[in-house]
Amino acid sequence: MNLFELLGRYFSYEFVWFALIVGVLISLCSALFGVVLVLKRFSFIGDGLSHVAFGALAIATVLELTDNMLIVLPVTVICAILLLGMGRNAKIKGDAAIAMLSAGALAVGYLIMSLFSSSGNVAGDVCSTLFGSFAIITLSRAEVILCVVMSVVVIALFVLLYNRIFAVTFDEAFASASGVRTSLYNLLIAVITAVIIVLAMNLVGSLLISALVIFPALSAMRVARTFKGVVITAAVVSTLCALIGILVAILASTPVGPTVVAVDIVAFGLCFAAGKVMKIE
Amino acid sequence: MAQIICNNVSLGYEDRTVCENLNFEINEGDYLCIVGDNGSGKSTLMKALLSFGTVLEGEIVFGDRLTRKDIGYLPQQSEAQKDFPASVREVVLSGCVGGLGRRVFFGRRDRLEADQNMKMMGVYELADKSYRTLSGGQQQRVLLARALCAAKKVLLLDEPVSGLDPSASASLYSLIHHINKHTGVTIIMVTHDIENSLRDASAVLRMSSEPRFFSSVEDYRREFLAGGAE
Numbered sequence: 001m002n003l004f005e006l007l008g009r010y011f012s013y014e015f016v017w018f019a020l021i022v023g024v025l026i027s028l029c030s031a032l033f034g035v036v037l038v039l040k041r042f043s044f045i046g047d048g049l050s051h052v053a054f055g056a057l058a059i060a061t062v063l064e065l066t067d068n069m070l071i072v073l074p075v076t077v078i079c080a081i082l083l084l085g086m087g088r089n090a091k092i093k094g095d096a097a098i099a100m101l102s103a104g105a106l107a108v109g110y111l112i113m114s115l116f117s118s119s120g121n122v123a124g125d126v127c128s129t130l131f132g133s134f135a136i137i138t139l140s141r142a143e144v145i146l147c148v149v150m151s152v153v154v155i156a157l158f159v160l161l162y163n164r165i166f167a168v169t170f171d172e173a174f175a176s177a178s179g180v181r182t183s184l185y186n187l188l189i190a191v192i193t194a195v196i197i198v199l200a201m202n203l204v205g206s207l208l209i210s211a212l213v214i215f216p217a218l219s220a221m222r223v224a225r226t227f228k229g230v231v232i233t234a235a236v237v238s239t240l241c242a243l244i245g246i247l248v249a250i251l252a253s254t255p256v257g258p259t260v261v262a263v264d265i266v267a268f269g270l271c272f273a274a275g276k277v278m279k280i281e
Numbered sequence: 282m283a284q285i286i287c288n289n290v291s292l293g294y295e296d297r298t299v300c301e302n303l304n305f306e307i308n309e310g311d312y313l314c315i316v317g318d319n320g321s322g323k324s325t326l327m328k329a330l331l332s333f334g335t336v337l338e339g340e341i342v343f344g345d346r347l348t349r350k351d352i353g354y355l356p357q358q359s360e361a362q363k364d365f366p367a368s369v370r371e372v373v374l375s376g377c378v379g380g381l382g383r384r385v386f387f388g389r390r391d392r393l394e395a396d397q398n399m400k401m402m403g404v405y406e407l408a409d410k411s412y413r414t415l416s417g418g419q420q421q422r423v424l425l426a427r428a429l430c431a432a433k434k435v436l437l438l439d440e441p442v443s444g445l446d447p448s449a450s451a452s453l454y455s456l457i458h459h460i461n462k463h464t465g466v467t468i469i470m471v472t473h474d475i476e477n478s479l480r481d482a483s484a485v486l487r488m489s490s491e492p493r494f495f496s497s498v499e500d501y502r503r504e505f506l507a508g509g510a511e
Contacts, residue, residue: 166367171356177331177354
């Protein structure tokens with residue numbers, strides 16, 4: 001059986017379509033807001049929040065809720081607001097707060113899982129939450145619909161607020177002097193980041209989410225000169241990487257998350273080289 | 282009536298007062314330099330003029346039908362900004378963001394406005410260049426063009442020449458002078474570069490804990506610069 005026949009057979013399964021739809025949408029969203037986070041020097045927040053999401057998921061699993069999202073989403077959103085809101089005038093400075101929160105959430109999450117989990121294979125559960133190995137191919141129809149709706153909302157917000165987001169990202173002081181409510185937009189960016197991270201946990205797992213947020217933005221910044229160019233390039237690169245990554249993972253039976261991230265790394269290498277050749281900078 | 286009047290203003294934050302009993306007037310077309318030591322309240326005064334809520338007592342009155350929206354601002358550059366991937370046009374156009382109101386995207390008028398201001402600041406040729414590839418002086422001119430997109434009556438400049446070499450700062454000063462003289466925009470500039478900035482200024486406000494000094498440039502030279510530059 002050749003490659004195309006094999007792919008054709010896989011595409012007759014619903015779960016493959018679900019994985020592709022969810023994967024592409026999530027990587028699109030994370031690329032758009034990844035550009036903003038990287039430029040605002042907030043890259044680490046994605047990492048911190050993903051660990052918080054892991055901790056929250058551990059609690060939700062132990063409580064045996066029918067829908068884990070009920071706990072994971074609110075907890076992550078609240079932490080995002082706290083982290084971004086504290087920003088300047090907190091007693092514990094931003095980077096230290098993030099490091100504290102992420103390590104703390106990771107430890108507590110694993111502790112809770114190993115103490116209270118009813119499952120026989122705690123290590124396997126933890127591993128799949130951290131690296132998202134199987135979640136993406138066990139998506140239910142409801143989860144896919146939730147993901148599609150959330151993604152459409154996130155993308156619509158980004159397009160509608162594009163000019164204001166640019167102003168707030170490029171120069172907060174100027175934006176607020178011009179009457180843009182910067183704290184509102186920072187809050188919005190925090191909440192959307194949290195939503196993207198919770199959604200992306202299904203795809204790449206909580207340890208690798210920051211790769212999805214940061215790599216496309218950095219790749220795009222190597223080859224594009226304008227903000228619009230960076231945003232569009234990041235979106236295209238991220239979508240392509242997700243598509244290729246998921247297909248390779250299915251064909252080669254590798255874990256989906258790490259495969260997608262590996263493709264992102266290759267893309268970054270290519271963009272880096274292209275940037276050097278085109279002499280952008 | 283004066284454009285901006287400060288009546289017995291005390292400035293500060295919740296837990297501390299930075300300066301007290303500030304009294305001065307700014308008229309249309311004035312060129313005011315605000316000088317003083319670090320911590321004397323220069324940037325707090327800037328925030329007060331931009332209505333960031335640092336006025337503890339007294340009041341800042343806007344006359345001549347001036348509103349908050351008529352004040353353009355040139356903040357100090359942050360490190361992150363210097364290598365920001367954006368074209369000059371995108372940066373200048375973002376000055377119009379305050380006028381968007383309920384609109385989502387910029388219109389033709391905003392674009393024309395941006396083009397005009399880029400031409401006036403001599404950066405129109407750079408419109409499609411990336412902001413991060415420009416020199417410090419060019420970046421400041423781009424940010425001036427952006428400030429002009431935001432406001433037509435008053436420009437508030439925070440240390441505009443800090444980090445620029447002498448020739449770049451000289452050309453920036455002459456641009457600011459040009460804006461002040463030919464478009465009648467009021468200039469309010471916070472600066473450490475006292476000697477050079479006073480050349481074009483019409484008034485100077487010296488901030489310090491006490492006493493404060495608000496006078497003509499000649500009087501200031503007599504008082505603080507040992508006999509003046511002449």
